[in-house]
Amino acid sequence: MFNLTGLLKRLVIGRARRSEELGETLLPKRLALPIFASDPLSSVAYATQEILLVLTLGGLAYLHFTPWIAGAVVALMTVVVLSYRQVVHAYPSGGGSYEVASTNLGPSAGLVVAASLLVDYVMTVAVSVASGVDNIISAVPALVDQRVPLALIFVALLTAMNLRGVRESGQAFAAPTYLFIGGVLIMVGTGLFRYLLGDAPSAESAKYGIVPEPGEANLAGLALVMVVLRAFSSGCTALTGVEAISNGVPAFRKPKSKNAAATLAAMGIIAITMFVGVTTLAIVAKVHIVQDPCRLTGLPGDCTSYTQRTVIAQLASSVFGGDNSVGFYFIQAATALVLILAANTAFNGFPLLASILAQHRYLPRQLHNRGDRLAFSNGILALAVVAGLLLWAYKANVTSLIHLYILGVFTSFTLSQTGMVRHWNRELRTETDPGLRRRHRMTRVVNGVGAVITGFVLVIVLATKFTQGAWLAVLAAVLLWVMMRGIRRHYDAVAAELAVTDPRSELVPPSRVLAIVLVSTIHKPTLRALAYARAFRPDHLEALTVAVDRDASVALKRQWEEYGIDVPLKVLDSPYREITRSVMEYVRSVSRDSPRDVVAVFIPEYVVGHWWENLLHNQSALWLKSRLLFTPGVMVTSVPWQLSSSARADHPAARAPGSVRRGEPTATRKSEDVSTHR
Structure with a gap:
């Protein structure tokens, strides 16, 4: 799909010009x-x-x-x-x-x-x-x-x-x-x-x-x-x-x-x-x-x-x-x-x-x-x-x-x-x-x-x-x-708000960094997100899951202990099966209790390569991230896991199935949140 679109674009518009060719x-x-x-x-x-x-x-x-x-x-x-x-x-x-x-x-x-x-x-x-x-x-x-x-x-x-x-x-x-x-x-x-x-x-x-x-x-x-x-x-x-x-x-x-x-x-x-x-x-x-x-x-x-x-x-x-x-x-x-x-x-x-x-x-x-x-x-x-x-x-x-x-x-x-x-x-x-x-x-x-x-x-x-x-x-x-x-x-209002008046005060680090990794099940994207969050060396690190299904939550806690994952797992009760509201209330409470701290939320997600694959999955990550971005003192980090279809859709034969491209912005593709997907 990507290659066909690119080919049509080149046929209609022509090859891209370098900025130096403006003359x-x-x-x-x-x-x-x-x-x-x-x-x-x-x-x-x-x-x-x-x-x-x-x-x-x-x-x-x-x-x-x-x-x-x-x-x-x-x-x-x-x-x-x-x-x-x-x-x-x-x-x-x-x-x-x-x-x-x-x-x-x-x-x-x-x-x-x-x-x-x-x-x-x-x-x-x-x-x-x-x-x-x-x-x-x-x-x-x-x-x-x-x-x-x-x-x-x-x-x-x-x-x-x-x-x-x-x-x-x-x-x-x-x-x-x-x-x-x-x-x-x-x-x-x-x-x-x-x-x-x-x-x-x-x-x-x-x-x-x-x-x-x-x-x-x-x-x-x-x-x-x-x-x-x-x-x-x-x-x-x-x-x-x-x-x-x-x-x-x-x-x-x-x-x-x-x-x-x-x-x-x-x-x-x-x-x-x-x-x-x-x-x-x-x-x-x-x-x-x-x-x-x-x-x-x-x-x-x-x-x-x-x-x-x-x-x-x-x-x-x-x-x-x-x-x-x-x-x-x-x-x-x-x-x-x-x-x-x-x-x-x-x-x-x-x-x-x-x-x-x-x-x-x-x-x-x-x-x-x-x-x-x-x-x-x-x-x-x-x-x-x-x-x-x-x-x-x-x-x-x-x-x-x-x-x-x-x-x-x-x-x-x-x-x-x-x-x-x-x-x-x-x-x-x-x-x-x-x-x-x-x-x-x-x-x-x-x-x-x-x-x-x-x-x-x-x-x-x-x-x-x-x-x-x-x-x-x-x-x-x-x-x-x-x-x-x-x-x-x-x-003008944005420029005035973002203008630096005292660089030293803006460079003062937060008192603490509290990291939260959203989890729904234990698989490779979850473990990668935990490893990535740990690499930041936060002052406090915990995993967070929402109990929309009580039996599944019990099974998740048992598997967590069996794997010996040394990160505390917190389970939020949600009798009305609302994932976003439960996560937002918890994150706000943490941020409210420690106003001088920074709360870093890590969301594991996988990336699909075809538009029709997005129809097969929910888009809870997009909604959750959009809500978290409006919360003061909260940083949101997406940890992508590119599926094999994503690698083939981008550059055929360029990567082995399941390989991960580090440092690539997740906004370049549709992604599916796996931390909240059951």
């Missing part, structure tokens, strides 16, 4: 771009669609707002990219928005950013995978009933790839990302070239009309403004993942800050170009897309059986000449693949941020540990589990999931840019060089503008999405913030 996992810019920027690059596949879905609530009347909303999204992305370039240079350690907010606005603000980003990373995986599955279904409608299983399979594959290491996942995901970029640019270029020649592509939905939602037609004043703002907030999904590069600076090759800033600029230029191109082409091709297909007029059949395809699918079909064209299938395959791989941004950002938080004692320490391949494996697995549960709960539906999205992004944007303004204010108070002061003032303006704009967008997102499901994301972030504060309080 070999650092990324060049060509691999860092698809790893850290696949989310904002791929979001062009659904950002335009989300804008259109909101505007078509009023039928066709509001579609003329599309270019203005797209322009606002582009302006916002430009400001955010420029702002994060300053973050990369000023804080290259990899904390990104969290470090900026913590340093300049205080730990509480930093935790708000961290909680928001962790929630948003989970949403990135869920939305990206669900959107990718949508594009697969657009190409192969027969898979519509397999939406959730497909999404969960893709999450599992992403998890396996990321467990192999950052560099390995980048090499696997680079080609699909670059193919998607090339495919979208070719599609946009071809479509717009046809438009200039007078042969504009026409989407399959262009011939359909749209019936407005009740109460959404002919809006004016504040109501119309709210619809436009809601469409803008939906289009801002194009900005998700922009901050991932600032969190992943340590993963870049040297010079880290320079390479990260260059990658961030390249990501911004490519993402803006593709977003503008897709939106322009959607306007030219007159794509009509709605949340409920039954609002489309002119459908050839029953609306309930009509499968509405994504904007990218409709554009590819119209540009390349139909559903059977090579270009259509290439775009659909590349889009589906890159959308699924876009979740890789979160698979890199989430573990890195969780590791930093664990290092700062806001999350469990295990999240700071690197796995066999030098990746933060525990963070990767935690992200996969939560995202998988979310996909299952929401049936991998993009429209349902999108309302929980982007809230955390703009929270981190706003606080980090505000923190950067304070950072430059502090720098200007000490800087005397005129050139550097001028540069600091200019960057402060960039960050100030970014803080104001992203704060405004955050208000819009809250106002337009809160009642549609965003409140769940807010609640999750709040609970996470409270949990992280509680974890930090726990770690």
